[in-house]
Amino acid sequence: MTDALARLREVLAGFPTGLAYPLSELVYAPASHVHDWTAIEADAGIELPTDYKRLMDGFGELTIGGIDIVPANGFREGHEVHATYLRDWFANDLAAALPVHPEPGGLLLCASTEGRDVLWWDTSDPAPDRWTILWDVEFDRHRFEGTLTELLVAELTGVLDPQLTGYTLGDPGMW
Numbered sequence: 001m002t003d004a005l006a007r008l009r010e011v012l013a014g015f016p017t018g019l020a021y022p023l024s025e026l027v028y029a030p031a032s033h034v035h036d037w038t039a040i041e042a043d044a045g046i047e048l049p050t051d052y053k054r055l056m057d058g059f060g061e062l063t064i065g066g067i068d069i070v071p072a073n074g075f076r077e078g079h080e081v082h083a084t085y086l087r088d089w090f091a092n093d094l095a096a097a098l099p100v101h102p103e104p105g106g107l108l109l110c111a112s113t114e115g116r117d118v119l120w121w122d123t124s125d126p127a128p129d130r131w132t133i134l135w136d137v138e139f140d141r142h143r144f145e146g147t148l149t150e151l152l153v154a155e156l157t158g159v160l161d162p163q164l165t166g167y168t169l170g171d172p173g174m175w
Contacts, residue, residue, distance in 0.1 A: 004146075011157060033056060033059070035053070037053055040073070044075050044079065044108075050128070051148055052147075052148050064152055064156070066115070067119075069110070070109050078109060079108060079109040082109045082112065085118075098134075107120035107123070107134065110148055120133065121133060133146075
């Protein structure tokens, strides 16, 4: 398996400048953003995936191609805002309901999009590095069997189905 962060850097290098977000200024610098992961995880009440921590430590707060990654600082607060809406939605659709963190095995916010899609880690696996990512589009639930960085690469290269945003390297109409 290739290093997902290296692949993400490669994909981002191919994006033209002048998009909605300054991708040309998006620089990956390992350990350039120092986070107190012990405190962040204690505040969130859960261990977070290694991939996510590497992504945050390398890029810091991050929006790529219309996808906002939940920031490390303020992680719990960001989760709770979205979790409230998810709990309300599940209360009206019991057939689709899943537990929401801090419930054991509950969904945990990892990202959102400009199109108002919200992506959640399924924390039902006790190992955070094996969590999958769920989101709903037009009443259909989708699951990605990979890391958050792998999902970003799949989205930006047009492999993710369904696409989350209109930003893909393979769509010449975007440029």
